[in-house]
Amino acid sequence: MSEGEPGADVRRDANRTMSKLAIGVLASGSGTNLQSIIDAVEAGRVPAEIRVVLCNRPGARALGRAKAHGVPCELVDHKTFPSRELFDERVVAVLQERGVELVCLAGFDRLVSPPFVAAFPNRILNIHPALLPSFPGLHGQRQALEYGVRIAGCTVHFVDQKTDHGPIVIQAAVAVLDDDTTESLTARILAEEHRIYPEAIRLYAEGRLRIEGRHVRIVDPPAGNGSLANPTPRC
Amino acid sequence: MSEGEPGADVRRDANRTMSKLAIGVLASGSGTNLQSIIDAVEAGRVPAEIRVVLCNRPGARALGRAKAHGVPCELVDHKTFPSRELFDERVVAVLQERGVELVCLAGFDRLVSPPFVAAFPNRILNIHPALLPSFPGLHGQRQALEYGVRIAGCTVHFVDQKTDHGPIVIQAAVAVLDDDTTESLTARILAEEHRIYPEAIRLYAEGRLRIEGRHVRIVDPPAGNGSLANPTPRC
Numbered sequence: 001m002s003e004g005e006p007g008a009d010v011r012r013d014a015n016r017t018m019s020k021l022a023i024g025v026l027a028s029g030s031g032t033n034l035q036s037i038i039d040a041v042e043a044g045r046v047p048a049e050i051r052v053v054l055c056n057r058p059g060a061r062a063l064g065r066a067k068a069h070g071v072p073c074e075l076v077d078h079k080t081f082p083s084r085e086l087f088d089e090r091v092v093a094v095l096q097e098r099g100v101e102l103v104c105l106a107g108f109d110r111l112v113s114p115p116f117v118a119a120f121p122n123r124i125l126n127i128h129p130a131l132l133p134s135f136p137g138l139h140g141q142r143q144a145l146e147y148g149v150r151i152a153g154c155t156v157h158f159v160d161q162k163t164d165h166g167p168i169v170i171q172a173a174v175a176v177l178d179d180d181t182t183e184s185l186t187a188r189i190l191a192e193e194h195r196i197y198p199e200a201i202r203l204y205a206e207g208r209l210r211i212e213g214r215h216v217r218i219v220d221p222p223a224g225n226g227s228l229a230n231p232t233p234r235c
Numbered sequence: 236m237s238e239g240e241p242g243a244d245v246r247r248d249a250n251r252t253m254s255k256l257a258i259g260v261l262a263s264g265s266g267t268n269l270q271s272i273i274d275a276v277e278a279g280r281v282p283a284e285i286r287v288v289l290c291n292r293p294g295a296r297a298l299g300r301a302k303a304h305g306v307p308c309e310l311v312d313h314k315t316f317p318s319r320e321l322f323d324e325r326v327v328a329v330l331q332e333r334g335v336e337l338v339c340l341a342g343f344d345r346l347v348s349p350p351f352v353a354a355f356p357n358r359i360l361n362i363h364p365a366l367l368p369s370f371p372g373l374h375g376q377r378q379a380l381e382y383g384v385r386i387a388g389c390t391v392h393f394v395d396q397k398t399d400h401g402p403i404v405i406q407a408a409v410a411v412l413d414d415d416t417t418e419s420l421t422a423r424i425l426a427e428e429h430r431i432y433p434e435a436i437r438l439y440a441e442g443r444l445r446i447e448g449r450h451v452r453i454v455d456p457p458a459g460n461g462s463l464a465n466p467t468p469r470c
Contacts, residue, residue, distance in 0.1 A: 131386055134369045148449040150406040151366055153386065171385035173408040178452055214383040217413055 021048040021205035024100035026091070026108040027055055031062025032190060033106035033127055033197055038069050040198035047205045051098040054091060056110055072098070078110055088116040095120070102204055105159065106197070114161055122211055124159035125204070127197050129189050131155060131171055136164035141186045144176065152176050152185060154193045156200040158211065167216045169200040169209060256283040256440035259335035261326070261343040262290055266297025267425060268341035268362055268432055273304050275433035282440045286333040289326060291345055307333070313345055323351040330355070337439055340394065341432070349396055357446055359394035360439070362432050364424050366390060366406055371399035376421045379411065387411050387420060389428045391435040393446065402451045404435040404444060 027034045034053060040046040053066035053073040066073035074094055081087035087110070095103060096119070105112070105126040117124065130140030131153040137143075144152040153173040160166035172192035176185060203209050203218060210217040262269045269288060275281040288301035288308040301308035309329055316322035322345070330338060331354070340347070340361040352359060365375030366388040372378075379387040388408040395401035407427035411420060438444050438453060445452040 131366060131369065131384070133382060133384075134366065146449070147368060148403050148451065149366070149368075150390075150403055151388065151408050153408075155385075168383050168385055173386050173388075214381070216383065 021046075021201070022051045022099050022101045023048045023104055023201065024052045024054060024095045024098060024102075025050060025104045025106050027053060027060060027062035027106045028057050028109040029060055029062065029107045031060065031065045031107065033193055034062050035065050036194035037104065037106065037198055037201065038065065038071060040202070042069070046198050046202040048102075048201060051100050052094060054094055056087075056108070062107075084110070084113050085115065088113040092116055092119045102201070104197070104201060111163060112159060117159055117161055122158055125169065125197075125200060126157055126159050126164070126166075127193050128155045128157065128164050129186065129193065131173065132157065132164055132168065139182075141189055142182045145180060145182060145185055150176050152189060154189050154196065156196055158216070167211050167214050169203070169216050170196040172196050256281075256436070257286045257334050257336045258283045258339055258436065259287045259289060259330045259333060259337075260285060260339045260341050262288060262295060262297035262341045263292050263344040264295055264297065264342045266295065266300045266342065268428055269297050270300050271429035272339065272341065272433055272436065273300065273306060275437070277304065281433050281437040283337075283436055286335050287329060289329055291322075291343070297342075319345070319348050320350065323348040327351055327354045337436070339432070339436060346398060347394060352394055352396055357393055360404065360432075360435060361392055361394050361399070361401075362428050363390045363392065363399050364421065364428065366408065367392065367399055367403065374417075376424055377417045380415060380417055380420055385411050387424060389424050389431065391431055393451070402446050402449050404438070404451050405431040407431050 025034050025037060037046070038050065041048050041050060050071045053062060053071055055063050055073065055075050056078045058075060058077055063073050063075065076087070076090050076094060078087045081090065092115070101123065103120050103124040105124065112124065128136070128140060130136070130144055131151070132155040134149070135143040135147070141152065151173050153171055155171045156169045158166040158169065172195065174188045174192055206221055208219050208221060210219050260269050260272060272281070273285065276283050276285060285306045288297060288306055290298050290308065290310055291313045293310060293312055298308050298310065311322070311325050311329060313322045316325065327350070336358065338355050338359040340359065347359065363371070363375060365371070365379055366386070367390040369384070370378040376387065386408050388406055390406045391404045393401040393404065407430065409423045409427055441456055443454050443456060445454050
């Protein structure tokens with residue numbers, strides 16, 4: 001079974017888990033999830049190297065955060081492309097040129113096209129501010145408040161061809177309070193996002209995520225003693 | 236604003252909160268949620284009196300549980316009615332004859348018809364084994380497992396004219412484990428159901444639930460010192 005198909009083993013090649021995971025982070029806005037990833041990488045909590053922060057909006061704070069931490073960044077302004085396909089072609093080219101293994105969408109406000117997903121099969125993560133499958137699409141926090149749920153949360157998932165749909169890696173729940181505003185609920189969810197996104201990237205970097213149909217299994221780390229051969233046979 | 240409309244104050248009349256809440260429990264199967272309600276009432280944790288356990292299946296264990304605790308019960312076998320409307324008419328009649336203020340669906344496997352809902356506006360609670368709006372309908376636990384969520388749960392909500400849709404009173408979340416089966420996840424969710432359903436009934440009985448649009452607010456208990464006049468003006 002090859003990577004990208006349902007049931008694919010998305011663990012990193014055992015020979016590569018010696019090295020840091022090459023990630024690319026795509027952001028459009030303030031970049032707080034980007035910041036949580038930068039912080040986790042800098043602190044050594046995630047064995048990854050951010051090869052590029054790619055941003056589609058010239059004024060985004062995410063760009064400043066990358067520069068402040070000496071992380072390579074690149075502006076690919078979607079407004080300068082005549083179509084989503086051409087924009088995505090350029091984004092994919094940048095990521096491939098930088099040798100990115102795992103793409104992390106972090107508040108990226110463009111839908112990714114099927115060719116983009118196909119270029120990184122089971123190698124794109126996204127974070128969504130709701131307990132999927134509840135409240136997909138824009139403004140998950142506001143949708144949750146308007147619906148009147150008592151428990152909201154966030155989801156890190158692999159990206160597939162449907163929006164906010166791919167296999168789920170981690171979710172976190174937060175209580176909704178009677179006096180919550182969109183802002184207060186968003187802040188409480190964001191705190192959990194900043195915890196679970198680096199955690200999901202760490203698990204991927206350690207070769208511990210395995211997709212089986214719609215399920216992501218978290219498997220044991222590769223055997224120790226310097227040997228990274230994977231004790232579990234691939235399917 | 237009258238009861239039954241969106242924004243209605245569903246708190247019990249202040250003059251009635253002196254007395255125990257008259258509830259009717261509708262069950263079809265093993266009746267474990269019924270048991271949790273019986274236990275909570277018997278232990279004095281919920282100021283309610285179960286006026287009737289109404290069951291639509293002759294062999295249901297729920298009937299035996301009611302009898303074992305001396306709780307009035309009645310079999311209304313849906314198979315003996317030519318239509319859902321006539322069945323529901325009989326169910327409503329039984330509940331009204333018994334003076335039921337609040338109807339608690341507890342594993343009741345019939346959809347309630349619009350006239351039934353209209354007969355008890357904002358006075359029917361249901362418990363659903365999923366974090367609504369995720370996984371409405373049958374087998375919420377299995378749906379959650381098949382989808383691959385990391386967090387499942389249960390929901391107590393008021394019943395409105397759409398299935399598994401009305402305003403939410405309480406939700407509880409449980410982790411989904413990698414080795415969960417439908418049975419193990421169902422058991423973990425059930426433990427939370429048994430906690431939150433009596434809690435929701437207690438809040439209703441104490442006059443502390445208020446529906447505002449899709450939102451259920453949990454308000455302070457009526458003033459103490461023996462006075463049960465409600466300090467908050469009705470809208």
